Amino acid sequence: MTQKRCNVTNGTFPSDRPNEDVVNEDVSKAHDFYWTYTEEPHKSRRAAILKAHPEVASLNGYEPKTKWVVLFVVFLQLTCATLLSKTNPWNWKFLLTGYFIGAFCNQNVFLAIHELSHNLGFKRAVHNRLFSFIANLPVGAPYSASFRPYHMEHHRFQGVDGFDTDLPTSLELVLLDNVLGKAFFCTFQLFFYAFRPMFVRQLPLTSLHFWNVVVQFIFDFLIVKFLGWRSMAYFFLSSFMAGSLHPTAGHFLSEHYNVTRTRLIQEGPGKDTPLETFSYYGPLNILVYNAGYHIEHHDFPYVAWTRIAKVRELAPEFYNNIPDCKSWSGIIYQFITDSNVGMWCRVKRKQAYDASN
Template identity: 55%
Template sequence: MGDLQQASDADSNIDFSLYGGAESLQEGRSPRRTVTVSPLAKDDGKSHIRPPQDPSDFLWLMTEEPHRTRRMAILKAHPEVTKLMGHEPLTKWVVLCVVSIQLLLAVLLRHTRATSPLFLFCAYAIGGTLNHNLFLAIHEITHNLAFKGIGANKALAVFANLPIGIPYCAMFKRYHLEHHKQMGEDGVDTDLPTRLELLVLNNVLGKVFFATFQILFYALRPGFVRTQRLTRWHFMNIGTQLAFDYILVSLFGIRPFIYLVASSFFAGSLHPCAGHFIAEHYLWDGLEQETYSYYGPLNILAYNVGYHNEHHDFPAVAWTRLPALRALAPEFYDTLPSHPSWPMVIVNFIRDSEAGIFARAKRLSKEARLAAERKADTDSTLTEDEGGLTN
């Protein structure tokens, strides 16, 4: 009875003239995909509190991105959170171990046909998992959380990049820091899908294609949206990677290189760990929540990147201390809907009509906002002038 009353209270705030004749937000909709550890009166974590998002466009917001506001609130409520900040010495040893295993396996497979079941299984199950771990190691290193110094972090990122086969860590750093500083800004945050992706991929087959080739979208999209000026750091990454690939192929043939590149592809495709790409910032359940966490066991393989609200709130907290951050401020984090499963995120993304390429929150970039304000001022002035002439 209480759930029905809460659902009724939520429905009373909805303009049903915009909702196709339905008499309840629950009517004909899939169950909530996210869960809430500590439900609130305004959101029990089960009932839909808003209509589905319009699939013909992104969700455009005028509000500030939420992480700065929550960071300030947590700092005020728990000033001891600053003790969790700083680099994690364990990171370099994990990177060394994973790189060593992946390169050893690549060399061991040098006599195995690339199309054989054994080769493909190893590339997907083992190599995909290890290279996904290296993607997220580079993510961690991008925030300078492996060493105190900048140079040491950059060198470790280049080393972690080697089994991935394609140089990308230098490009990733700038794009990712822009994603943090200007999250959701159209034309700046390259994590956001483009209008072309929305038009072409906004159906089941399109979503299957997107989920299968996620790694290519994240690799190629930034170059079309926002190019970078190459620096010495970029050339070091590119030169080191090309030299490594050349030596690998010269010594052991092409198959180890194919194994590494295939591992990178599978790592960003229909792989259980790859669910985090969609889980982190796509909108779910009609909510306007821009970032979602995941607290399940796959975090062990992924530098706790599932603690994504926590990470965006405090990028200076290393992966080993993100669970402590959540435990320190449960009133902030346990009330936020989170994902119970990364693999099911991919499944639900594909099959649920309420999820898709459109389900991202966007904001106008600073330049676009200023241009819109100038146009509004100009239009207002012209209107006033025309009014004066008429009088």
């Protein structure tokens, strides 16, 4: 198969080096995923980093502070929902609170659930699973139990078509290959991430799914009963805005969309494959458990948010030459407006190499 890749212009990322080996393709031919036959890059990177810097392994482990941050954010959302219980949802106070407080809070709990899915909140796995139900409460809809198994497959089978449900489908590529389509995707991308897995790869339901639904339903019922439907609407508005045209929602795009002309900087198999994971080191990380350190996270998925930046500090030669996203808001704007950037800017592979081995 002829390998294709996104041949895109520079946007929110720094320019490539002049000597970078880049395939200059006609734009019309570049609007397809880049198909590769190499394994996902993070398993080999992890081995190389540990060989050069074995001290990085000491960073693994959970972070007790996580639960306190989650409880504070949940309490803040409950406070806002209570204060807005008598306010019309179309009122500017309701909408601005949802955008400037609620969306940041719910993006925080989204990524708290991400931390908990890696068992980084508590020592015991079951405590992480149960506490994720609490983090899930302000979202309004149960999803923490479903998120974890799909996210684990994203790590194990990154880029594998039919396994990694973080990847856009071919239908999305065709239907959203224009400015309006991309704007629609960015506005409603939370729904794409929520419903795409059901169509791509259905995983079995467990008792955790049942209890997640039960706990969330009881919470929602109590909110409507004692505070009213407007408070419930506030939670849903917060979730929608957190996954829409919001600064923190840029992490969905910055993590794996290659909007540069950069190839993977490494020796050996896969050296000609475009980069497929990127990091963001900006100030918004403080609100979202350092989720911007995404290359580092895929290299070491069991290092908690308070120590993930240390990975880059201990092994700078593995990270300093990789372009990073400078702005989450900027990458949303670039993704929508740049005709050379789109759903196709993802690396896909056919074979399911298991990165956990």
